[in-house]
Amino acid sequence: NITFHLDEKKRIRSSGFSFPPDKDKNKNVDHPGPVFDFNLSAFESYFAYLPEYVVLKNSTIFIETGKDRFCIPVEADVQLDSERSLADMKLSIHPMNQKIMVDAKADFLQSPVEMKISAERLYPELLSAMVPGAGQILSKFSGPVNLAIETKDFSTFHFEVNDLGLKPDPHLNINFPEISGTLSSDKTAMALKAIGPVQIRSPG
Numbered sequence: 001n002i003t004f005h006l007d008e009k010k011r012i013r014s015s016g017f018s019f020p021p022d023k024d025k026n027k028n029v030d031h032p033g034p035v036f037d038f039n040l041s042a043f044e045s046y047f048a049y050l051p052e053y054v055v056l057k058n059s060t061i062f063i064e065t066g067k068d069r070f071c072i073p074v075e076a077d078v079q080l081d082s083e084r085s086l087a088d089m090k091l092s093i094h095p096m097n098q099k100i101m102v103d104a105k106a107d108f109l110q111s112p113v114e115m116k117i118s119a120e121r122l123y124p125e126l127l128s129a130m131v132p133g134a135g136q137i138l139s140k141f142s143g144p145v146n147l148a149i150e151t152k153d154f155s156t157f158h159f160e161v162n163d164l165g166l167k168p169d170p171h172l173n174i175n176f177p178e179i180s181g182t183l184s185s186d187k188t189a190m191a192l193k194a195i196g197p198v199q200i201r202s203p204g
Contacts, residue, residue, distance in 0.1 A: 047082040047108060054078040061093070070095070085109050096126040117149040124164075141166055156184040159194075175199040 056076040063070040073094040080087050091102040100122070104115040121144035128139040142165035151157045159181060166174040181194030 044085070044109065047085060050080045050082045052080055052082075054080065086113075096123075098122055098126065114152045115150070115154070118147065120144075120146050122147060140168055155186065156182055158182050171202055173201045175201075 054076070055078075056074065059074045059076070061072040061074050063072065075092045076089060078087060078089045085108040087106045087108065089102070089104045089106070091104070093100045093102065098119070098121075100117065100119045102115065102117050105113045107113055123143035124141045124145060125139050125143070143163070145164050146162040147160065149157055149159045159179075161176065161179045164176040164179065166176070168174070175198070177197055177199065179194050179196035181192065181196075183193075184191050
């Protein structure tokens, strides 16, 4: 089981790992716990003892937001190739009785290699309580939504979203039947590009 919570800067933290991380790594650490690092080269000599297959059943991720605590069931199948230092993971996450699938490949000695996140008939408005600060914005979106997010290098993310609803005002309904695009980032900026039709209706 894993427990997440928000620190004083509204970052997601778990056992010393925070997201998003400090922009300036040379700042004085304002919280206990080591900084998470994907590089596991210090443990390379132990890779030969890793099992070839790991299965997680009946596991739980705990998310603490202020006085609230959310329990998210998680299941995972992980295949490990100790000779090539590679891992292939299939993760199933069930927030608010919904299902989100994560397929990821990682290199033990470097970093995650690629990842795909997918969901069918997801209701984003049900997740609003789990996203402090952005919950009010998220609650204006509605489903059911089909989505897929994929990256090969963790700098550019390709996404597709179908049937996303948005209700910014009680008298205005906006629907995005099909959106596709990319989200890219570097050390200086982040760019979002998306295309797709928009349907706007005013009930009154």
